[in-house]
Amino acid sequence: MIPRGTRHLLERRVRLLAVLAVFFGAIVTAGLCLRVPDTVATLDPFVEDTLHGMVILVDPGHGGYDGGARAQDSGIWEKEINLAVALQVEKALAARGASVTLTRREDIALCDETTASGTKKRQDMERRVALGEEIGADMVLSIHMNEYRDRAQSGPQVFYRQESEESRLLAGCMQAALISALAPPKERAALAGDYFILRLPVPSVLIECGFISNSAEEKLLLDPAYQARLGEAVAQGVTDYLTLEARRSASPG
Numbered sequence: 522m523i524p525r526g527t528r529h530l531l532e533r534r535v536r537l538l539a540v541l542a543v544f545f546g547a548i549v550t551a552g553l554c555l556r557v558p559d560t561v562a563t564l565d566p567f568v569e570d571t572l573h574g575m576v577i578l579v580d581p582g583h584g585g586y587d588g589g590a591r592a593q594d595s596g597i598w599e600k601e602i603n604l605a606v607a608l609q610v611e612k613a614l615a616a617r618g619a620s621v622t623l624t625r626r627e628d629i630a631l632c633d634e635t636t637a638s639g640t641k642k643r644q645d646m647e648r649r650v651a652l653g654e655e656i657g658a659d660m661v662l663s664i665h666m667n668e669y670r671d672r673a674q675s676g677p678q679v680f681y682r683q684e685s686e687e688s689r690l691l692a693g694c695m696q697a698a699l700i701s702a703l704a705p706p707k708e709r710a711a712l713a714g715d716y717f718i719l720r721l722p723v724p725s726v727l728i729e730c731g732f733i734s735n736s737a738e739e740k741l742l743l744d745p746a747y748q749a750r751l752g753e754a755v756a757q758g759v760t761d762y763l764t765l766e767a768r769r770s771a772s773p774g
């Protein structure tokens with residue numbers, strides 16, 4: 522369940538998107554029929570505002586003492602790539618009008634130096650979730666890189682909060698947006714996942730952007746241009762989800 526306040530915000534957002542979708546759909550169709558390509562380009566200032574009012578927590582996984590996985594060829598830690606991609610996600614979401622908060626903007630873990638090593642991870646994760654609560658997040662996007670001992674494995678994969686239908690739908694939209702934007706050789710499907718960062722009662726997904734254990738994909742994930750495409754794809758996934766919710770609320774049952 523989504524708390525009442527959040528649900529109202531989402532419903533307003535979803536209604537607005539439904540109206541916008543019909544409105545822009547009509548204009549784009551008219552523009553295409555009239556073969557006036559500029560008509561589409563002039564829509565950008567409006568499209569950029571599709572996430573206005575959304576408060577989104579973006580979580581670059583790991584940080585500080587916790588490096589996460591390690592890229593096989595370059596030796597670069599996952600935490601560094603997560604942050605680089607998360608900054609691109611922030612940029613793309615903010616360009617569409619969303620209010621974005623990152624759990625970290627530098628190479629740190631969110632735990633105290635003095636915390637016993639056995640409980641550092643727990644404290645770090647609890648503080649990330651608490652930050653989401655504090656800002657009244659409407660959505661949580663956690664950014665990670667995958668690894669596997671079989672180096673042939675590749676492709677982005679999205680995980681969602683198990684008991685949350687909204688999260689499942691968001692994950693489906695996100696997975697489709699990533700596949701559409703990045704055309705990975707291996708097309709994976711979104712899966713339910715039991716992750717601490719997905720425990721807030723709002724649409725929440727953890728995005729494994731690709732495998733840093735795969736040579737070809739590691740090269741891509743380290744490339745700033747590819748990181749920017751990832752950021753755009755994630756923002757598109759969020760927009761597609763809200764459009765889907767708008768359609769669902771327009772035709773209940």
Ligand SMILES: [Zn+2]
Pocket residue numbers: 582583589590599665666
């Ligand atoms: Zn990770």
